[in-house]
Amino acid sequence: MSTTLLEARQLYCERDDRVLFSGLDLSVGSGDIVRIAGPNGAGKTTLLRVLAGLNLSFEGGLSWYGYPLHQQRDWYQANMLFLGHRAGITASLTPLENLRCWVDMRRPHREELLWEALADVGLEGYEDIPSAHLSAGQQRRVALARLYLSTEPVWLLDEAFTAIDQGAVKVLESLISSRAAQGGAVVLSTHHRLQLDECRVLELGGSLGFAT
Amino acid sequence: MQPESRTPVTLRESGDGLIRAGVTTFRRELLIAFREKQDVINPLVFFVLIVSLFPLGISPETEFLRDAGAGIIWVAALLAILLSLNMLFRNDYADGYLEQWVLSPQPLAMMALVRVSAVWVASVVPLLLLVPLLGLMLHLPAERIGVLTLTLLMGSPVLLLIGAIGAALTVSVRNSGMLLALLMTPFYVPVLIFGTGAVTAFGQGASITGHLAILGAMLALAIVLAPLAIAAGLRMSVANG
Amino acid sequence: MWQWFHKLGSPKWFFGIAGRLIPWLGFGALILLGVGIVWGLLFAPADYQQGDSYRIIFIHVPSAYLGQSLYVAMAVAGAVGLIWRMKMADTFIAATAPVGAALTFVALFTGAVWGKPTWGTWWVWDARLTSMLLLFFLYLGVMALRRALEDPENRARASAILTLVGVVNIPIIKFSVEWWNTLHQPASIKMTEAPAMPASMWVPLLICAIGFHLLAGWLILMRMRNEILYRERRARWVRDWLLSQ
Numbered sequence: 001m002s003t004t005l006l007e008a009r010q011l012y013c014e015r016d017d018r019v020l021f022s023g024l025d026l027s028v029g030s031g032d033i034v035r036i037a038g039p040n041g042a043g044k045t046t047l048l049r050v051l052a053g054l055n056l057s058f059e060g061g062l063s064w065y066g067y068p069l070h071q072q073r074d075w076y077q078a079n080m081l082f083l084g085h086r087a088g089i090t091a092s093l094t095p096l097e098n099l100r101c102w103v104d105m106r107r108p109h110r111e112e113l114l115w116e117a118l119a120d121v122g123l124e125g126y127e128d129i130p131s132a133h134l135s136a137g138q139q140r141r142v143a144l145a146r147l148y149l150s151t152e153p154v155w156l157l158d159e160a161f162t163a164i165d166q167g168a169v170k171v172l173e174s175l176i177s178s179r180a181a182q183g184g185a186v187v188l189s190t191h192h193r194l195q196l197d198e199c200r201v202l203e204l205g206g207s208l209g210f211a212t
Numbered sequence: 213m214q215p216e217s218r219t220p221v222t223l224r225e226s227g228d229g230l231i232r233a234g235v236t237t238f239r240r241e242l243l244i245a246f247r248e249k250q251d252v253i254n255p256l257v258f259f260v261l262i263v264s265l266f267p268l269g270i271s272p273e274t275e276f277l278r279d280a281g282a283g284i285i286w287v288a289a290l291l292a293i294l295l296s297l298n299m300l301f302r303n304d305y306a307d308g309y310l311e312q313w314v315l316s317p318q319p320l321a322m323m324a325l326v327r328v329s330a331v332w333v334a335s336v337v338p339l340l341l342l343v344p345l346l347g348l349m350l351h352l353p354a355e356r357i358g359v360l361t362l363t364l365l366m367g368s369p370v371l372l373l374i375g376a377i378g379a380a381l382t383v384s385v386r387n388s389g390m391l392l393a394l395l396m397t398p399f400y401v402p403v404l405i406f407g408t409g410a411v412t413a414f415g416q417g418a419s420i421t422g423h424l425a426i427l428g429a430m431l432a433l434a435i436v437l438a439p440l441a442i443a444a445g446l447r448m449s450v451a452n453g
Numbered sequence: 454m455w456q457w458f459h460k461l462g463s464p465k466w467f468f469g470i471a472g473r474l475i476p477w478l479g480f481g482a483l484i485l486l487g488v489g490i491v492w493g494l495l496f497a498p499a500d501y502q503q504g505d506s507y508r509i510i511f512i513h514v515p516s517a518y519l520g521q522s523l524y525v526a527m528a529v530a531g532a533v534g535l536i537w538r539m540k541m542a543d544t545f546i547a548a549t550a551p552v553g554a555a556l557t558f559v560a561l562f563t564g565a566v567w568g569k570p571t572w573g574t575w576w577v578w579d580a581r582l583t584s585m586l587l588l589f590f591l592y593l594g595v596m597a598l599r600r601a602l603e604d605p606e607n608r609a610r611a612s613a614i615l616t617l618v619g620v621v622n623i624p625i626i627k628f629s630v631e632w633w634n635t636l637h638q639p640a641s642i643k644m645t646e647a648p649a650m651p652a653s654m655w656v657p658l659l660i661c662a663i664g665f666h667l668l669a670g671w672l673i674l675m676r677m678r679n680e681i682l683y684r685e686r687r688a689r690w691v692r693d694w695l696l697s698q
Contacts, residue, residue: 017686017687030221049451049452052315053315054311054314054315054450054451055451055452056447056451056606057451057604057606072226074226074317074318074319075225075226075317077226077315077316077317078224078225078226078317079223079224080315082311082312082315084308084311085308086306086307086308086311087307087308088307088308088309088310088311088312089307089308089309090240090244090303090304090307090309091303091307092244092247092248093240093243093244093247097240097243100236101236101240102312104229104232104233104235104236105233105236105237105312105313105316105318106229106233106316106317107224107228107229108229108232113218113219116218117218120218130247147217148217148218148219149217149218149219150217150219151219151220151221151222151224152221152224153221153222153223174216175216175217178216178217179217179221182217182220182221183221184221374618377614377615377618381598381611381614381615382598382601384602384607385601385602388601391597391598391601394590394593394594394597395594395597395598395615397590398587398590398591398594398622398626399618399619399622399626401587401626401629401630402622402625402626402628402629402630405629405630405632405633406629409632409633409636412636430625437621441614441617441618444535444610444614445611445614448607448610448611448614449607451604451606451607452604452607
C-alpha cells in the first residue's frame with residue numbers, strides 16, 4: 001500500500017524561450033523510484049529543483065501529502081533530501097564537520113553514526129582531513145554519506161553518480177532500492193542505466209518546441 | 213560501501229531545533245573564519261591602509277587629523293566592510309552548501325540573522341579592536357576614541373546587515389564586488405552621518421544621546437527587517453543553481 | 454476591481470490598452486508642456502527676490518517630484534510582483550528605472566544651474582540636492598543589478614527586493630541628510646518654499662507638473678510596450694500584431 005507523498009500536476013516550465021516540460025504530471029509515493037531521463041538540456045535538473053522547492057519559476061501545482069507545497073515548506077523540507085550537481089561540501093571543513101553541520105541543521109546528530117556513515121562511503125581515515133585535500137570523487141562520497149544518515153522519506157538526487165566509480169554505483173543502486181523497500185521515495189536523474197527493476201522512467205523530451 | 217542506510221525512514225514534524233541549528237550556523241561560520249584566516253586579515257589590512265592614505269593624501273597636521281580623524285576611520289571601516297561583503301555567501305554558493313542551507317527546515321531569516329552575527333563577530337570585531345590604535349595615530353583624544361568605538365559598535369552591524377541584502381542578491385553574479393559597492397553605498401549614508409555626527413557633537417561638547425538613540429533605532433530596524441530581505445534574496449539566488 | 458487587476462496582468466491586454474493611451478499621453482504632454490513652459494518662462498512675473506532665475510522651477514520641481522514618486526511606484530510594483538507573481542510588475546520596473554533616473558538627473562542638473570546665480574556656485578551640499586543625488590544612485594543601482602542578472606525571473610525578484618529595501622530607506626536617507634545639512638550649513642534660500650505664490654506663478658507650474666506626469670506616463674508606456682514585445686516575442690499574438698502593422 002503506497003501513500004502519495006509528493007505530487008506534481010500540470011507542470012509547465014520554460015527557459016530561454018524553450019519549453020522544458022509542459023503538462024507534466026508526476027506522483028511519487030512511498031516505495032517509488034523514479035528516474036528522470038532525457039538528453040542534456042532536457043530539463044532534468046530544472047525539474048528536480050522545482051520538486052525540491054528551489055526553483056519557483058514554473059506553472060502548475062505541487063503538493064505534499066495533498067497540501068499545497070508552498071504552504072508546507074518547513075514540513076516538506078524536514079522530510080526531503082536534495083542532492084544537487086554541486087555537492088555542498090565546504091572545502092575548509094573536514095568531512096566529519098561537513099556532515100555534522102548538515103545533520104545539525106535538521107536534527108540532533110549522533111557522533112558514532114557520522115563515523116559509520118563515512119566508513120560506509122569508503123572514507124575511513126579521511127574523517128579529519130580538510131575536504132579541500134580530497135579528490136572530486138571523494139568529495140562526492142562525503143555528500144553521499146548524507147544518504148546513510150538520512151531519515152527523510154523523499155530523496156531527490158540530481159546526477160548523484162557523477163565522479164564515482166562503477167563499484168560504488170552498484171552499491172548506491174542497492175542502497176536506493178533498499179530505501180524504497182523501507183517506504184522511502186526516490187526521484188533521481190542520471191545518465192547511467194540503473195539495474196533496478198522497480199524503477200519508473202520519466203522521459204523528458206528535449207524537443208525544441210517554442211513557447212506559445 | 214554499505215548497501216543499506218543506517219537510519220530508518222521517518223516522517224518528521226516540521227522544523228524543530230531552532231537553537232541547535234542556530235548554534236550550528238554560528239559555530240560553522242567562526243570555524244571557517246578560523247580556518248580561512250586570510251579572509252579575515254585582508255579587510256583589516258585594507259582598513260589600516262585606507263586610514264593611512266588620508267594623512268598622506270591630504271595633510272599630516274595634527275589639527276586636521278584631530279578634526280577629520282573620526283570621519284576618516286568611519287569611512288575606512290565602511291569601505292572595509294563593503295569590500296568584504298562580496299565573500300559573505302560566495303564560497304557557499306559556489307560549492308552548493310548554500311542551497312542545502314536554504315533547504316534545511318529552519319526559518320531562513322532567523323538563520324540569516326545568526327549567520328550575519330557570526331560574521332560580525334569574526335570579521336568586524338577585530339576591525340573595531342584596531343580603532344583605538346588608529347585613533348591614536350590620527351591624534352584623536354582618548355574620550356573621542358571611546359565615542360568613536362561606541363558608534364562603530366552600533367553602526368557596523370547595521371552596515372553588515374544591509375550589505376548582506378546586497379550580497380544575497382548578487383551572489384550568483386560573477387565579479388560582483390563593484391556592483392555590490394554601487395548598490396549598497398547609498399544605504400550606508402544615514403549610518404555614516406549619525407556615526408560621525410555623534411563624534412563631532414561630542415567634540416563640541418554637545419550631548420550625544422540623540423545620535424546614539426537614532427543609531428540604536430537603525431540597528432533595531434535592520435535586525436528586524438534586513439533578515440527578511442536577505443532570506444528572500446538567498447532564495448532567489450539559489451533558484452537556478 | 455479584481456477582474457481589472459487580473460486583466461492588468463495580461464501582457465496582451467495591457468499592450469492594447471497602452472497602445473490606445475499613448476497618443477493621448479503624448480499629445481497631452483506636448484500641449485501642456487508647451488503651454489506651461491512658454492507661460493512660465495516668458496509670461497509669468499519675475500520673483501521679487503530671485504528675479505528670473507526662479508523660472509527653473511517650472512522644470513525642476515516637476516522632475517524632482519516625479520523622480521521621487523517613480524521610485525515609490527517601482528517599489529509598489531515590486532511588492533505586487535512578489536506577492537501576486539505578476540509579471541507585468543517587472544515590466545513596469547524595467548521601463549521606469551531609466552525614466553526615473555533621467556528625471557532625477559534633470560532635477561539635479563537644473564538644481565545646479567539654479568544654484569549658480571543663487572548661491573554663486575554650481576554645486577552646494579544642500580540637503581535636497583544631496584538626497585536627490587543619492588536617489589539618483591539608487592536608480593543606477595537598480596539598473597546595474599538588472600543588467601548583472603541574466604535569468605529574467607531572478608532579475609524580477611531581485612529588483613523587487615531592492616526597490617522595497619530602497620523605499621524603506623529613502624525616508625531615512627532624506628531625514629539623515631536634512632539633519633546633517635542643518636548641522637553643517639545655515640539655512641539658505643530654499644528652492645521651492647515660495648510663500649503664497651501668486652496664481653500667475655503656480656498655474657503654469659501646475660500645468661507643467663501635469664505635463665511632466667503625462668510625459669513620464671508616455672515614456673513608461675512606450676518602454677513597457679517595447680519590453681512586452683520582447684518578452685512575448687514567441688507568442689502568437691505578437692506575430693499577428695507585427696504582421697498587421
